Amino acid sequence: MKEEGSFEITSETERLVIRPLKKADYKNWLNEFENRYPSQHRHDKGRMDMSQCTEEWFHNLVDKHQELALTDTAHVFGVFRKEDGTHLGMVDFSTLARDEFQWGRIGYSIHNQYWRNGYGEEAVNEALNMAFHHLKFHRIEAHINLDNPASINLAENVGMKYECTRKGFIYEFGGWTDNLIYYKNSID
Template structure:
């Protein structure tokens, strides 16, 4: 199923939309102004030496293609001044009788503790139902990532289970919590 959609959303403080070629400088500044890693699941400052405008244009093109193919919906989060705050993605796991997606997100650490992640997630989950027609959204979270767990619960996600040996990271298969939200059951926070 291919979608030709308007994927530009606004909240009180944020603009949420796919990256565009002219976003390079804002995107670059979001990453380059990050603080050193604040905790285990924060990547902090990244090496941007090879992240040229040409590299970024390829990234944008690849993300746009993934959206056209209904594979992964990538959304950049900007404040109303155009600062790149972070990213959200919704990966299509199954369509047909499932309408099922996986949610991923991050906020640059220099923008933490301002409510941006909550505001962006509430909006994207609502749009995932209304525009993308997903019924079930899952988020997979490390067992010790309490800030992410609390955020998901605040948005309206429910703990479902622990998936053992679920994701290969840091050289080993790790367990993850699975949180879910059924959009058609009005689980979405308001």
């Protein structure tokens, strides 16, 4: 059921449902975060302390996602397995510029206990379709750390193209780091 004033785009693939989080997702969402494996590499958060993530906190998060979507600041989608509704991860789009640009950034993560099943590629492929057809972006970029081959492979597997390396692009890990820029356009 759609709440008044809510932003609801839902899409399905053969195995997945991609949609905004709902307040009723709390237990499923929390369970999958709590069942993550330890970190597999520097860009995998692995197990996290979820003690602050109460049901009230989650409801506020869902409301915040709705507010961001309604203002076209960001669009955050949960990735769920169609077969049983299991929360597998997230895909999000940040609006970088509208008007004559229609330009956004994609972020994606799949819980590490579900890696190597093709869920990431399937989810990102469909999310890009959603970005172009429903959110009306023309250009989507992925900003990827140089030492994240899994994310690079995923971007390439969904047809994103390497454009450039932006030097000192993002402040993380205690300093300004370079990012690879991959892109896809609505006319590609």
